Structure formats: C-alpha cells, structure tokens
Amino acid sequence: MVEKILVAVDGSETMERTVRFACDLVKVMGGSLTLIHVVDVPVMIQPNLMFDSTPLIQDGEMILRTAQKQVEQNGLKADIILKQEGGNAGHRIVAVAEEQGFTLIVMHTRGKASGILVGSVCHTVAHNASCSVLILRP
Amino acid sequence: MNKMFQRILVPVDGSRYMSGVVAHAIAIAKKTDSSLTFLYVVNVEPATTLELEKQKENSTRIPEECRRKAAAEDVSASSRIEVGSPAETIVEIAVREKFDLIIIGSRGYSRLKTLFLGSVADEVMEQASCPVLLIK
Numbered sequence: 007m008v009e010k011i012l013v014a015v016d017g018s019e020t021m022e023r024t025v026r027f028a029c030d031l032v033k034v035m036g037g038s039l040t041l042i043h044v045v046d047v048p049v050m051i052q053p054n055l056m057f058d059s060t061p062l063i064q065d066g067e068m069i070l071r072t073a074q075k076q077v078e079q080n081g082l083k084a085d086i087i088l089k090q091e092g093g094n095a096g097h098r099i100v101a102v103a104e105e106q107g108f109t110l111i112v113m114h115t116r117g118k119a120s121g122i123l124v125g126s127v128c129h130t131v132a133h134n135a136s137c138s139v140l141i142l143r144p
Numbered sequence: 145m146n147k148m149f150q151r152i153l154v155p156v157d158g159s160r161y162m163s164g165v166v167a168h169a170i171a172i173a174k175k176t177d178s179s180l181t182f183l184y185v186v187n188v189e190p191a192t193t194l195e196l197e198k199q200k201e202n203s204t205r206i207p208e209e210c211r212r213k214a215a216a217e218d219v220s221a222s223s224r225i226e227v228g229s230p231a232e233t234i235v236e237i238a239v240r241e242k243f244d245l246i247i248i249g250s251r252g253y254s255r256l257k258t259l260f261l262g263s264v265a266d267e268v269m270e271q272a273s274c275p276v277l278l279i280k
Binding site for chain 1: 148168171172175176250266269270272273274275276277278279280
C-alpha cells in the first residue's frame with residue numbers, strides 16, 4: 007500500500023507540523039509527496055476591475071518553497087503544485103487529486119478559535135475527494 | 145524514530161466498506177508498531193427493532209473478527225462494544241482515552257447514500273480532537 011500523497015499547505019503556523027507529519031508518514035509507510043498550495047483569488051464583483059494576483063502567486067511560491075525545503079531537510083523529495091482558485095480552494099485540491107491519481111490527501115484543519123471545528127476547505131475536501139483524507143488538528 | 149501513533153481507534157460497523165478500512169488500519173499499525181482498538185457502537189436509536197437485533201448480532205461478531213484478523217498479522221488489537229450515539233461515542237472515547245488517530249470509513253452502514261461521506265464519519269471528522277484518517 008504505497009501512497010501517492012498530496013499535502014495541502016497554506017503557509018499558516020500549522021504548516022510545519024503538517025509537513026513534518028507527512029514526512030514521518032512517508033518514512034514509515036513509504037510513498038511519494040507532492041505539496042499543493044491554492045492561491046485564493048478574490049471573486050470579482052465588478053469584472054472590469056482588474057485584480058493583480060501576482061503578489062499572491064509570489065506568496066504561494068514562497069510557501070511551497072518553504073515546505074519543499076522542509077521536506078528536503080527530512081531527507082525526502084516533494085513535487086510542488088501551485089493553483090489558483092476563486093472560491094473554495096478545496097474543490098481545486100479535490101480536482102488535482104483526481105486528475106493526478108493521488109491516493110491520500112493530508113491537510114490541517116485551521117478550524118475555529120476553539121480549535122475543534124473543521125474549516126471549510128477541509129470540509130470540502132473531506133466531502134468531495136474520492137481518495138482517502140487525513141485531517142490533522144491544530 | 146519516535147512512534148507516530150501508539151493507539152489507533154477503528155470504528156467498525158459491518159458495512160461493505162469496512163474491509164478496506166480494516167486492511168488499512170492493520171497495515172498502518174504494523175508499520176508504526178501501534179495497537180488497534182476495533183470499536184462497534186450499538187446505536188441507541190435504531191430505526192426499527194429489527195435493526196437493533198441486527199446491531200446486537202453484529203456487535204458480538206464484527207469487532208472480534210477484526211481483532212482476530214489483526215492478531216493473525218501480529219498486530220496488537222482489542223475489540224470493544226459500546227452503546228450510544230455512534231459519532232458522539234467514538235469522539236468521546238478517542239478524547240477520554242487519548243487515542244492518537246481515528247481511522248474511519250467515509251461511508252458506513254446506512255440506507256442513506258451520501259455521495260462520498262457518511263454522516264458518522266462527517267460528525268467524527270468535525271468533532272474529533274485527534275487526527276482522523278477517512279478511508280474512501
């Protein structure tokens with residue numbers, strides 16, 4: 007059971023733990039790692055207002071590079087995927103998982119202040135992914 | 145390496161999706177040297193008396209079958225039966241007894257066909273305080 011693992015990273019303070027967990031998982035279980043970050047492009051109310059998403063994309067690239075470096079420090083390798091989505095990033099993560107035949111999605115729930123309830127991206131992925139989903143807690 | 149997981153809670157319900165969950169759980173336990181607890185929750189509010197009878201029958205058979213399957217692969221495992229609301233009971237036991245992972249089938253024994261996520265799995269995912277692995 008060698009998993010093809012897609013790790014969703016968002017640059018939040020929990021990211022390091024998510025990546026560490028994914029690395030530990032691969033060390034123990036085997037499998038490959040791919041990091042995905044979805045840039046949340048605001049949905050325009052007025053389409054004629056141009057929105058420059060360059061800074062967001064640069065941020066996304068930085069987040070992915072940071073996570074990738076962490077994977078490498080663990081003696082592993084990871085591919086990276088950067089996507090843009092207006093709306094819920096979860097749908098994009100599910101789509102990528104399906105298109106590229108991932109068998110497991112690992113993600114952290116940001117949750118609410120109580121740290122218990124699952125965030126909307128996580129919720130969307132859990133409900134819509136056709137592969138297994140591992141949800142980590144804050 | 146430090147152990148990733150020590151104790152894994154695996155709710156089982158006898159649905160046709162269960163065998164995949166059990167196989168995954170055994171594989172993970174083996175690799176991580178952790179122990180499995182197969183939990184069957186008899187729902188206190190069954191739709192019919194017939195359903196309750198079936199649950200009672202299942203509860204004595206299913207977790208024990210899973211335990212034996214794990215033991216046959218040299219995985220330390222126990223079986224257990226509880227009575228209550230399934231999702232609530234699963235979450236409560238996981239918290240109280242400090243399980244560090246819940247492995248649950250995303251679809252269970254239900255006449256309602258939710259596309260990819262059953263109601264018990266959904267509630268466990270929402271409420272648990274430990275990591276949850278949803279097996280599809």
